[in-house]
Amino acid sequence: MxxxxxxxxxxxxxxxxxxxxxxxxxxxxxxxxxxxxxxxxxxxxxxxxxxxxxxxxxxxxxxxxxxxxxxxxxxxxxxxxxxxxxxxxxxxxxxxxxxxxxxxxxxxxxxxxxxxxxxxxxxxxxxxxxxxxxxxxxxxxxxxxxxxxxxxxxxxxxxxxxxxxxxxxxxxxxxxxxxxxxxxxxxxxxxxxxxxxxxxxxxxxxxxxxxxxxxxxxxxxxxTENAVVRYTTQGDVASPLGNDHPFVRPYGQFPCKDGYVFFGGYTDKFWKITCELFGEPEVANDPEIDTMEKRFDRDVAERRVKPILERWFSKYTKVELEELAGDRVPLSAIKTIAEVVEDPHIAAxxxxxxxxxxxxxxxxxxxxxxxxxxxxxxxxxxxxxxxxxxxxxxxxxxxxxxxxxxxxxxxxx
Structure with a gap:
């Protein structure tokens, strides 16, 4: 019918x-x-x-x-x-x-x-x-x-x-x-x-x-992602973290020349590629930040990793960073709705x-x-x-x- x-x-x-x-x-x-x-x-x-x-x-x-x-x-x-x-x-x-x-x-x-x-x-x-x-x-x-x-x-x-x-x-x-x-x-x-x-x-x-x-x-x-199991297994009550992640770093918002980008290159593979892309491959071998586990540490991430990324990203616009990253590392411009509506990929x-x-x-x-x-x-x-x-x-x-x-x-x- x-x-x-x-x-x-x-x-x-x-x-x-x-x-x-x-x-x-x-x-x-x-x-x-x-x-x-x-x-x-x-x-x-x-x-x-x-x-x-x-x-x-x-x-x-x-x-x-x-x-x-x-x-x-x-x-x-x-x-x-x-x-x-x-x-x-x-x-x-x-x-x-x-x-x-x-x-x-x-x-x-x-x-x-x-x-x-x-x-x-x-x-x-x-x-x-x-x-x-x-x-x-x-x-x-x-x-x-x-x-x-x-x-x-x-x-x-x-x-x-x-x-x-x-x-x-x-x-x-x-x-x-x-x-x-x-x-x-x-x-x-x-x-x-x-x-x-x-x-x-x-x-x-x-x-x-x-x-x-x-x-x-x-x-x-x-x-709420991992909040429930964090509480039921560890008694950890989730609270606001801003743009941080509870255990994955670097994974968040970073400033650039004309706004902000999301960068999530926290694995050893992506971290090494990122260091190469920005012309400092030796950073990947720095003994304080050369492994994913070390970069997860909040103090290390704030003291060492964040300043390096901000120095690199500050030289480029959102579009330039996206072009540089291409399909090699996870980096995306944090776009306004106007930018999203006009995005060629969204159109496609x-x-x-x-x-x-x-x-x-x-x-x-x-x-x-x-x-x-x-x-x-x-x-x-x-x-x-x-x-x-x-x-x-x-x-x-x-x-x-x-x-x-x-x-x-x-x-x-």
Missing amino acids: SEEFAAAGAGITGSGPLKGVTVLDITRVVAGPFCSMLLADLGATVIKVEHPDDPDYARTFPPFVSGDDEEFSAFFTQFNRNKLGITLDMKSAEGKTLLRKLVRRADVLVENFRPGTMDRLGLGYEVLKKENPRLIYTAISGFGRTGPNASRPSYDNTGQAAGGLWSMNGYADRPPVRVGTIIGDLAASLYAAIGTLAALREAERGGEGQVVDISQQDSVLTL RDMIVKVPVAGKLVRMFGLPIKLSGTPGNACAKAPNPGEHNTFVYSRLVGLTPEEVRKLSDEGVI
Whole structure:
């Protein structure tokens, strides 16, 4: 049924490895919309469901693009491109009925309400799976569907704080600093996409759907690298290190002529090559810093290694250092977003794509998942609220255009 629906929407729905998979997206902001956007970019038919009087408030987030007749959020578009848009009041009796009918024709439902919200609406998993036993019910929340904190409200910063990442970020002599992006929302969405695909595979094999339960706190916790095992094996509590690494040196930020670079040549092999590149091969044989273990020592790294690297790097610009290092040692310019967007390698990877926003083409990040046989597509616009009501409700539910108009007039959709 999903493939039939996708075929009927040729030119509206996508193509790619997930073509034929239908996703109901009842999420808001980023933790959820990013998950379903990835599925949409990979070819799934994603239907964004919004309340007719209270649409996703990410539509109000800057930056905005103005066209002849509209102003539209580029932020919203970036996380909701390639989707169909319908409206639905799930609190109304008619709305509940419509959602159950939509679920019968869907493969996946993604929601990011607090646990218990959908149950209170009479639309929880136990109800919806009676409509469609194969349904994958992906739920993203701050603390997951189980445990003593399950009902607590959460934002991205909640995940960063509760998952331990915030306490590790920043500089040793200052208070902790949040990671400079919404990593709690983004990580949860990534794990939700992975979990959804795994559950889809199981449903294809066994015919049964299931709940994919994703917690922001859980997701952030897995991003703390070695902090957990350092604590459980040594009692060492991770704290802010700035640009240092807990045990690998040199491995961090170093100044150069016009900014900063990352240099990670800590192995004996890379250290020797680096000394040769900068015309001082004898440094590799200095008895105080001639082995990786010696360079790992914090005092030695600060007193001997760091000054040598800063002396070398200070003579060159970021571009010159990257050219000098080439593919021989791990050295990368620490780039501004402007430099990344204009990076020829990023362009070669199709990681900046042009997506319609308010009648104009706006550059935004593309799909990082590269498939050789069935590539995805990240170039379709985000929908207006309810833009595809007639198409979706007629194709999936069987409503006539007159019935759609009546439900719209009544505020159900």
